[in-house]
Amino acid sequence: MLNFQFHNPVKIIFGKDAISKIGQEIPAGSRILITYGGGSIKHNGVLDQVLAALKEFEVHQFGGIEANPTFETLMQAVAQVKTQNIDFLLAVGGGSVIDGTKFIAAAALFDGDPWTIMEQWGAPIKQALPLGAVLTLAATGSEMNSGGVITRREWKVKRPFSHPLVFPKFAALDPATTLSLPPRQVSNGIVDSFVHITEQYLTYPVGGKVQDRLAEGLLLTLIEEGPKALTQPDDVDVRADLMWTSTLALNGLIGAGVPGDWSTHMIGHEITAAYGLDHAQTLAIVLPALLTVKKQDKREKLLQYAERVWGLREGSEEERIDRAIAATRSFFESLQVKTRLADYGIGAESVDHLVAQLIKNGMVKLGERRDVTPEVSRQVLQLCF
Amino acid sequence: MLNFQFHNPVKIIFGKDAISKIGQEIPAGSRILITYGGGSIKHNGVLDQVLAALKEFEVHQFGGIEANPTFETLMQAVAQVKTQNIDFLLAVGGGSVIDGTKFIAAAALFDGDPWTIMEQWGAPIKQALPLGAVLTLAATGSEMNSGGVITRREWKVKRPFSHPLVFPKFAALDPATTLSLPPRQVSNGIVDSFVHITEQYLTYPVGGKVQDRLAEGLLLTLIEEGPKALTQPDDVDVRADLMWTSTLALNGLIGAGVPGDWSTHMIGHEITAAYGLDHAQTLAIVLPALLTVKKQDKREKLLQYAERVWGLREGSEEERIDRAIAATRSFFESLQVKTRLADYGIGAESVDHLVAQLIKNGMVKLGERRDVTPEVSRQVLQLCF
Numbered sequence: 170m171l172n173f174q175f176h177n178p179v180k181i182i183f184g185k186d187a188i189s190k191i192g193q194e195i196p197a198g199s200r201i202l203i204t205y206g207g208g209s210i211k212h213n214g215v216l217d218q219v220l221a222a223l224k225e226f227e228v229h230q231f232g233g234i235e236a237n238p239t240f241e242t243l244m245q246a247v248a249q250v251k252t253q254n255i256d257f258l259l260a261v262g263g264g265s266v267i268d269g270t271k272f273i274a275a276a277a278l279f280d281g282d283p284w285t286i287m288e289q290w291g292a293p294i295k296q297a298l299p300l301g302a303v304l305t306l307a308a309t310g311s312e313m314n315s316g317g318v319i320t321r322r323e324w325k326v327k328r329p330f331s332h333p334l335v336f337p338k339f340a341a342l343d344p345a346t347t348l349s350l351p352p353r354q355v356s357n358g359i360v361d362s363f364v365h366i367t368e369q370y371l372t373y374p375v376g377g378k379v380q381d382r383l384a385e386g387l388l389l390t391l392i393e394e395g396p397k398a399l400t401q402p403d404d405v406d407v408r409a410d411l412m413w414t415s416t417l418a419l420n421g422l423i424g425a426g427v428p429g430d431w432s433t434h435m436i437g438h439e440i441t442a443a444y445g446l447d448h449a450q451t452l453a454i455v456l457p458a459l460l461t462v463k464k465q466d467k468r469e470k471l472l473q474y475a476e477r478v479w480g481l482r483e484g485s486e487e488e489r490i491d492r493a494i495a496a497t498r499s500f501f502e503s504l505q506v507k508t509r510l511a512d513y514g515i516g517a518e519s520v521d522h523l524v525a526q527l528i529k530n531g532m533v534k535l536g537e538r539r540d541v542t543p544e545v546s547r548q549v550l551q552l553c554f
Numbered sequence: 555m556l557n558f559q560f561h562n563p564v565k566i567i568f569g570k571d572a573i574s575k576i577g578q579e580i581p582a583g584s585r586i587l588i589t590y591g592g593g594s595i596k597h598n599g600v601l602d603q604v605l606a607a608l609k610e611f612e613v614h615q616f617g618g619i620e621a622n623p624t625f626e627t628l629m630q631a632v633a634q635v636k637t638q639n640i641d642f643l644l645a646v647g648g649g650s651v652i653d654g655t656k657f658i659a660a661a662a663l664f665d666g667d668p669w670t671i672m673e674q675w676g677a678p679i680k681q682a683l684p685l686g687a688v689l690t691l692a693a694t695g696s697e698m699n700s701g702g703v704i705t706r707r708e709w710k711v712k713r714p715f716s717h718p719l720v721f722p723k724f725a726a727l728d729p730a731t732t733l734s735l736p737p738r739q740v741s742n743g744i745v746d747s748f749v750h751i752t753e754q755y756l757t758y759p760v761g762g763k764v765q766d767r768l769a770e771g772l773l774l775t776l777i778e779e780g781p782k783a784l785t786q787p788d789d790v791d792v793r794a795d796l797m798w799t800s801t802l803a804l805n806g807l808i809g810a811g812v813p814g815d816w817s818t819h820m821i822g823h824e825i826t827a828a829y830g831l832d833h834a835q836t837l838a839i840v841l842p843a844l845l846t847v848k849k850q851d852k853r854e855k856l857l858q859y860a861e862r863v864w865g866l867r868e869g870s871e872e873e874r875i876d877r878a879i880a881a882t883r884s885f886f887e888s889l890q891v892k893t894r895l896a897d898y899g900i901g902a903e904s905v906d907h908l909v910a911q912l913i914k915n916g917m918v919k920l921g922e923r924r925d926v927t928p929e930v931s932r933q934v935l936q937l938c939f
Contacts, residue, residue, distance in 0.1 A: 170569070181810075385767075386770065409555040410762070426568060
């Protein structure tokens, strides 16, 4: 096992009526800005629950944070924070809203050009507004970590940042809030969580036996419960397991003490930036291709994955690996998430463009061994058709 | 899944040279009291590492905290804290030292008789000294939780307490510190962790699919890696997996959202208080008996345990359950931890005494259904021979 530090101070409030408890977690007298996305929280009752829980506070609102939140939109929120002297942010939504709110929290108190926050991993911030989260979509894990991904629209750049100061103080997770989601978002969330886990699991062995078991447990839960979210869309118990799994998939636990890959994410970010695909769609496209290209380097973990996650014990090692990759693709497809660029109307000419963008954005040494060069990314992208 | 709150702010510093980093975690100018047990840390180099890491601080020492730490001893430390104006406690040892130090932290600032802290679950404390931990024995999980178990020697009473104020600020986990432990303590630690997990797993199903998978993953790690700690006593990678597993077994994660049993612990505490057996020895004795007595109530989870943890898929349900319980006992015995009271020279007359002590200490409605009455505890104890 590798040396690690693990520190996750987020307080999770999970289950029915979790939202009603958030007022106790916010300092009395706070001036709160509720941040949200397209406005579904106004129609599904979530905003009403939030406002009821915050009736002792002065509350303002900022809506319109998009999927793949943009710097341009978030800077409007920063302006509002300053005008209204906001001192607590409450993100109500999924990963995009929470990611964006983390950026608002840091940018509102940043001295200088806030884009600087995005220009180095381990953002150069010294303070941030406190924030909380009310989760309405099980997917990104942002509710219990200190990272976010922000897009600069004018430059078509999508980039991650992270800093301990932007951990939410609390996250309210009521699985019932996810029952009204469209199936596409439910499926996307399952794929997103799945790939968060594989990024931390399908690398090379370092003797992290317990991390492997935890990662496998989360994958098995997604494989068993995920399809039920589509066939039994009213089953809140299924949503509860998916929600807690997606949170644990990226709260730092399963990645502590083991290598991380993340090349699927980085290549996927370029696809979203260039062609506007959903984040999870890009992951479903890139992961099977990446695993195929990196089959030899990931051999031991792929064999373990084949056996423990997919129950594949027959056939040669090569066959088991190929079948595990095929099973991964089939799982995504079974959730109605297409796994080839061509399925989204993107042609082979995209490869050159995407590779150029990876180079432009410095994504030239990806993967757990830093050996996913632009040439390797090109091989991966060529397999995405 | 049941509603839950989960909040664990302990910072974990894991791996080689973890101890060298603790100075950064303690406020500058702190007056530190290092607390420890029988003094093995003076001989195995751990105390030297700690002192080297704290050379910028004023450091005092309090040794002699016993296994099953006593109120009587801990109150001597409280007196020293007051005399020396200590403002930070650093527990260096295993669960007993850390548990005891949590009590010192609370008692030092307690207004009134400190035993009051032990008289209700959810200790009535309003403040506590900050504490950190340097772990030298993988077992109790105390390094990453807010609970402790304290014995009042004069009354032969052993009792748990818990409060968020006694979470360690940090815990340094260097698996190499456990290499010099005697085999008995290594085995005890494995058994202790194992039973921490079963207390949170072998109850009744509430649809906590992800918690079940995590618990099973931790159990499998103990079953696979535990015996290696005895046969490959110099293998630090094995110790790393055992250490992190024991921490995760009782940091609140696998118990969040599911019922807890804990009757094995409560009955075991009485055996330790009355006859001085090691904590883990009492768990190894009580668990197989308890599972046998509660076989029907725990039926669904026992069948799942049989299949997923022990790979038992053949035979009738009754047979699989019996074989899973037998496998549990065999696992403990394979670690050289005896599983019957008679193995420790304790006779059948102990049953009346132990049941009387359970009643005296209010342990009359134990278990996940609060139906382990003294009469049920008697049945369990009668099966412990």
